[in-house]
Amino acid sequence: MTIEDLYQIGALYREQLASFRAEIQICGSGTCRSAGAAEIQRAFESVCEEEGIRPEIRIVTTGCMGLCGQGPLLRVLPGDVTYTRITAGDAERIIREHVINGKPLKERMLPEDYPFFTRQTPVVLEHMGRIDPESIEDYIAHGGYEALAKAVTYQSPEHIILEIRNAGLRGRGGGGYPTGLKWDIVRRGTSQQKYVVCNADEGDPGAFMDRAMLEGNPHAILEGMAVAGYAVGATQGFVYVRGEYPLAVDRMKRAITEAERKQLLGNRIFDSGFSFRVDLRMGAGAFVSGEETALLHSIEGKRGQPNPRPPYPSQVGLWGKPTVVNNVETFANVAPIIHRGARWFQGIGTKRSTGTKVFALAGRVRDTGLIEVPMGTTLREVIFDIGGGITDGGSFKAVQTGGPSGGCIPEKHLDIPVDYESLAQAGSIMGSGGMIVMDDSSCMVDVAAYFMEFCQSESCGKCIPCRVGTVQLSRLLDRIRRGVASEQDIETLEELCVMVKDTSLCGLGQAAPNPVISALHFFRPEFERHYRDHVCEAGVCPVHSTEAAGDAAGIESGGAHV
Amino acid sequence: MEYTPPHTDSRHKQLDRALSRHQGRPEALIELLHTAQDVFGYLPRDVLAYIADALSLPRSRVFGVASFYPLFSLEKPRAHEMTICMGTACYVNGAAALLRTAHEECQCEENGTTDSLRLRSAHCLGACGRGPLLQVDHRTIVDARTEDVSNAIAELQDPEG
Numbered sequence: 001m002t003i004e005d006l007y008q009i010g011a012l013y014r015e016q017l018a019s020f021r022a023e024i025q026i027c028g029s030g031t032c033r034s035a036g037a038a039e040i041q042r043a044f045e046s047v048c049e050e051e052g053i054r055p056e057i058r059i060v061t062t063g064c065m066g067l068c069g070q071g072p073l074l075r076v077l078p079g080d081v082t083y084t085r086i087t088a089g090d091a092e093r094i095i096r097e098h099v100i101n102g103k104p105l106k107e108r109m110l111p112e113d114y115p116f117f118t119r120q121t122p123v124v125l126e127h128m129g130r131i132d133p134e135s136i137e138d139y140i141a142h143g144g145y146e147a148l149a150k151a152v153t154y155q156s157p158e159h160i161i162l163e164i165r166n167a168g169l170r171g172r173g174g175g176g177y178p179t180g181l182k183w184d185i186v187r188r189g190t191s192q193q194k195y196v197v198c199n200a201d202e203g204d205p206g207a208f209m210d211r212a213m214l215e216g217n218p219h220a221i222l223e224g225m226a227v228a229g230y231a232v233g234a235t236q237g238f239v240y241v242r243g244e245y246p247l248a249v250d251r252m253k254r255a256i257t258e259a260e261r262k263q264l265l266g267n268r269i270f271d272s273g274f275s276f277r278v279d280l281r282m283g284a285g286a287f288v289s290g291e292e293t294a295l296l297h298s299i300e301g302k303r304g305q306p307n308p309r310p311p312y313p314s315q316v317g318l319w320g321k322p323t324v325v326n327n328v329e330t331f332a333n334v335a336p337i338i339h340r341g342a343r344w345f346q347g348i349g350t351k352r353s354t355g356t357k358v359f360a361l362a363g364r365v366r367d368t369g370l371i372e373v374p375m376g377t378t379l380r381e382v383i384f385d386i387g388g389g390i391t392d393g394g395s396f397k398a399v400q401t402g403g404p405s406g407g408c409i410p411e412k413h414l415d416i417p418v419d420y421e422s423l424a425q426a427g428s429i430m431g432s433g434g435m436i437v438m439d440d441s442s443c444m445v446d447v448a449a450y451f452m453e454f455c456q457s458e459s460c461g462k463c464i465p466c467r468v469g470t471v472q473l474s475r476l477l478d479r480i481r482r483g484v485a486s487e488q489d490i491e492t493l494e495e496l497c498v499m500v501k502d503t504s505l506c507g508l509g510q511a512a513p514n515p516v517i518s519a520l521h522f523f524r525p526e527f528e529r530h531y532r533d534h535v536c537e538a539g540v541c542p543v544h545s546t547e548a549a550g551d552a553a554g555i556e557s558g559g560a561h562v
Numbered sequence: 563m564e565y566t567p568p569h570t571d572s573r574h575k576q577l578d579r580a581l582s583r584h585q586g587r588p589e590a591l592i593e594l595l596h597t598a599q600d601v602f603g604y605l606p607r608d609v610l611a612y613i614a615d616a617l618s619l620p621r622s623r624v625f626g627v628a629s630f631y632p633l634f635s636l637e638k639p640r641a642h643e644m645t646i647c648m649g650t651a652c653y654v655n656g657a658a659a660l661l662r663t664a665h666e667e668c669q670c671e672e673n674g675t676t677d678s679l680r681l682r683s684a685h686c687l688g689a690c691g692r693g694p695l696l697q698v699d700h701r702t703i704v705d706a707r708t709e710d711v712s713n714a715i716a717e718l719q720d721p722e723g
Contacts, residue, residue, distance in 0.1 A: 029689075030687075030688055030689040031689040031690075031691045031692050031704065033702075034689055034692065034695070034702035034703070034704045035692065035704050068689070068690075068691025068692060069691050069692065071691070071692070202688070203685070203686070204686070205648070205649035205650045205651075205653075205685050205686035206649050206650030206651045206686060206690050207686070207688075207690070208686075208688040208689065208690050208691075211688040243596075243631075243633045244633070244684070244686075244687065244688065245688060281592070281593070282592075282593075282596055283631075283633075284592060284595070284596070284631030284632070284633040284634055285631050285632035285633030285634075286630060286631050286632060287685065289631075298592065299589070300589050301588055301589035301590060301591035301592050301593075301627070302591075302627065303626060303627050303630040303631075304630070304631070305630075360690055360691075362650075362651035362690035362691055362693065363650070363651050363654045363655070363690075364654055364655070368651070368690065368691035368692070369691050370691075400650060403650070434650065434690075436650045436651050436654060436690075437654075438654050441654070442654050447654075450650075450653055454685065458685075460630075
């Protein structure tokens with residue numbers, strides 16, 4: 001494979017695409033599949049058969065189109081018309097009226113200026129939901145693997161690292177560590193053997209960005225990994241995919257095989273001296289394995305338990321060798337940066353947080369889905385302009401970012417820009433990109449307890465502060481939830497939070513108290529209502545039902561108090 | 563104690579093929595556990611011992627890894643499985659009520675079993691846009707309600723229905 005061959009493949013495939021009279025793209029994301037995407041595809045195929053136009057129409061299942069809440073989604077080209085809430089029964093009308101007679105179904109289509117889409121800046125998600133994730137040719141036809149070709153043919157490893165540093169790319173897994181700096185440390189490592197690892201062990205509840213990218217555009221991740229391999233001098237990469245995502249595993253395996261077949265992975269890539277292979281490893285359901293040192297243990301076939309850092313994996317990583325560990329989205333940003341340059345990338349976002357961020361917007365918001373916005377966009381814009389505000393006309397209460405390591409941000413901070421520093425100042429973290437909107441139906445005590453129960457069950461048990469601390473914190477939160485806590489309990493809770501945060505071995509334990517600390521900071525009166533007045537205003541906690549149930553339940557909670 | 567697999571069992575052949583592909587390298591342990599679980603539906607003790615011997619690993623190490631990861635099951639699977647997603651998005655949209663209904667109707671706890679059903683709660687199934695999510699065997703129901711849980715359980719318990 002040479003650069004010319006690559007261009008040829010792309011040109012041929014584009015020609016092939018242009019030969020179709022129309023194209024029907026069906027969203028094949030996890031959400032749309034659950035809502036019946038496969039059945040819809042069959043319906044469209046059979047209507048096209050009936051009409052005798054099947055060979056002229058390209059019907060393709062794509063990755064996530066983004067607007068999950070209104071799925072299953074379908075797009076018709078030419079014209080780029082998106083239809084929402086499609087059923088198999090819609091096939092006939094859409095084919096006959098839109099595809100054959102050229103009259104889109106006005107009442108069913110999404111307005112062209114629908115803010116969910118117009119307010120976004122797709123960089124990582126540019127081709128997501130448009131290309132066939134099972135076709136390497138489709139990726140190549142959209143400029144795929146050109147960045148890798150350019151890198152290994154014309155650029156030195158030092159130049160690439162400088163470009164990534166100048167771009168200001170920071171770790172999208174949530175840590176925000178400068179990617180170029182990390183790569184540089186690995187490159188400078190003296191070991192002959194080095195590794196590149198893609199952390200696709202997406203475990204935060206309420207986050208599905210990695211899943212969507214693995215399923216929707218796997219080659220973009222592989223290309224980024226290969227560029228990283230070239231930059232740091234590694235010949236072996238691993239993608240560690242969460243075991244709960246079987247489709248992501250299949251798509252990624254297929255992508256690796258295809259790329260090997262096309263000699264885009266393997267020996268002497270683009271006739272250069274650079275060789276790079278990628279293997280897939282499947283996780284098996286342990287949240288803590290997403291922590292980088294734990295993840296490396298898991299690749300080595302061991303229990304996914306963390307090590308204290310330093311040393312960092314960039315110095316002592318997989319089998320003791322220098323290892324780049326980056327998140328899925330970080331790798332997906334690499335090809336666009338190599339393609340369009342650091343200056344272009346710097347132009348997006350803020351000074352210290354450049355580029356865009358992908359978020360999984362979910363919860364009590366009207367338009368849920370996968371979005372990508374420039375860093376520095378405010379939370380209000382994300383939730384109210386893109387997300388369309390709160391479901392069922394409810395009122396906003398908090399937005400949770402960073403999953404079990406993050407916090408809840410209240411109304412008064414909605415105008416802060418979304419970047420690493422501002423979110424940290426507001427007592428939360430950027431995290432990997434889960435963004436859960438909550439309204440009055442959520443109780444913040446209950447939410448804090450929910451996250452603590454999560455951390456408790458996912459604690460690997462290696463260090464005592466996390467193993468024991470999360471259990472004690474859970475018990476205290478449960479006392480508040482049941483309305484039987486005392487002032488003393490709140491004090492203990494706060495002290496214990498600090499202790500667990502300061503003394504736990506890895507990120508899981510160190511961040512486990514965050515949701516509680518932020519809830520106490522912003523929603524203290526709600527806690528007080530629980531333990532002083534035995535009232536849960538959201539009506540979620542058991543204290544509420546005890547109040548309503550009267551004396552018998554009162555005795556019960558009194559008993560627990562003693 | 564040496565464990566000899568019954569060679570008539572074709573499932574063992576699949577496991578053996580995977581073992582020879584990985585050439586007995588101990589770092590392949592998790593891969594092999596995935597294969598074994600695919601083949602047998604769970605990880606029987608004798609199979610764990612067999613893998614340990616094939617990789618020259620202590621049995622304690624193999625059992626330790628198998629029991630560490632929640633996706634590995636050391637128990638024989640039931641005929642049906644019901645999973646309720648308790649990811650944050652599902653939770654704020656009422657997943658707890660679904661789980662309560664399932665507890666009541668199956669008369670078993672979370673991650674518990676009845677004769678024919680295993681009830682699980684998942685930390686996140688990654689389809690947060692349409693939560694709460696209910697998974698019954700291989701079928702996923704989006705925007706699930708407590709009625710969906712009741713109906714699914716009734717259906718599973720009454721195969722005629």
